[in-house]
Amino acid sequence: MWGRVLSTDFIKIRGKGIWFLVFLGPIGLIAMQALNFGLRYDYLMEAYKEDVWGGLIVNIVIFIPMSLIMGITLLCSLMANVEHQTSSWKQLLALPVSRMTVFSAKFGLGVILLLVSCALLVLGTIALGLGLQLGTDIPYQDIVRFCFLPFIGTLPILALQLWLSLTYSNQAISVSMGITIAIASLFAAKYDEWVPMKWPNMALDGPHQIEAIVASLFVGFTVLLLGMAHFSRKDVA
Structure with a gap:
């Protein structure tokens, strides 16, 4: 049943600008760094001559947490508006599907969309590095790690934003x-370190990386459960 609700949600978001937003985030970050390196190519190549790929990654990574949070905010709002603007809550919740299933399916949709965005950022980073002629010794593992780990740190924010939306x-x-x-x-x-807004950065690296990831998963799941419990009792029609 959960899979059916999720597939229905994928159909509902067609033509709503959500997929455009999924692509816009990573493309925007890559375009910004393409401009940055394009304007200061010689200076940056000299500054990062010991590790030019690492220099590119660092310049992208510093903007990932904020971009993820803004993306989460807009995605959750747009997904919720699919139901709010069409006043379809009564019809949806009248179906033989629990409200918790509806809520969790939308959370799953948000996770999938954001993972797609992170994957696009990985591909964009590699493409930009090759375009800038940084060499073929591409640090695939580092790129994947730095593009995906901050997402785990934003799971509590995703659960909270979806709850509110x-x-x-x-x-x-x-x-x-x-x-x-x-x-x-x-x-x-x-x-x-206990402030959730710091966890996306902590999840990247550092002595408390594992603690930040575990805390993000635990708090994210807890907020998700609280959101589902509240949503199942509140009149949202």
Whole structure:
């Protein structure tokens, strides 16, 4: 049943601009670094001459957490608006499907879309590096790790944003929250390690990487359960 609901959600998002957003995030990051390296090619090649691929990765990675949070905010809002704008909650929830299944399927949809975006970023990073003639010794493992691990650190934010977006038709609430979190993530280095906004950065590397990943999975799952429980009792029609 969960798979059926998920497949239905994939059909619903056609023509809603969601897939455009999935592609826009990674393409935007790659385009920004293409411009950065294009304008300062000689300087950056000299600055990162010991590890030019590592230099490219570093310049992309610093923008990934904020981009993920903004992407999560917009994706959750757009997915929820598919139901809110058409007033289809009554018909959907009248089906022999539990509200928890509906909620978890939309969470699964969000996870899949964001993983696709991360995969596109991997391909874009490799393509940009080759285009910049950084050599054929491509650090595939590092690129995959740095493009995907921050996503795990954003799972609590994904669960929270989906909760807000689905239960409140006024998307200003969830979007304002997401923008605030995204801006605050720029100063993550100053936060204590228990602050979730720091976890996407901590998940990348460092002495507490494993703790950040485990905490993100645990808190994300907990927020997901709380969101499902609240959604199953709230009138969202």
